[in-house]
Amino acid sequence: MPAFTTLTAMGIEDLDQISRFQVTERDDHDELKVCFQRPAGSCLPASLKFRFPHGNNPEVQATLHRAMDELEQILGQRNADPRAAILHNLEQFERVMEAKMEEIKHRLATLPA
Structure with a gap:
């Protein structure tokens, strides 16, 4: 580079x-x-x-x-290849969603019953 x-x-x-x-x-x-x-x-x-x-x-x-x-x-x-750029964006979105879901699950688990 x-x-x-x-x-x-x-x-x-x-x-x-x-x-x-x-x-x-x-x-x-x-x-x-x-x-x-x-x-x-x-x-x-x-x-x-x-x-x-x-x-x-x-x-x-x-x-x-x-x-x-x-x-x-x-x-x-x-991102020279448009298909690769879309796949990269999709992978990034999946990681963000997974992290957010884990955060919500953790917050839910810490609430009193």
Whole structure:
């Protein structure tokens, strides 16, 4: 995998586990959320958020755009086959549903009879 210097500088080291990202525009900043596909039982975060303040510093927005370009390149390489992308999304959805069902079962088991 090529070097992704912007993401690495932001502290993102596990590039192979990136599953998606989104950018949300807020009042005074843009928020980049990077989501990861973690193995079951991992204590690493499922996502990271980065704030890019609006203002007169063009380097801040340039960094956001470089990060987005790198993320699109990573995900584009992985999702070049549309069928594979759909299967990946389905597998990810199944993992989320299984984890949620386990959480609900656990909460139900801890309720008094």
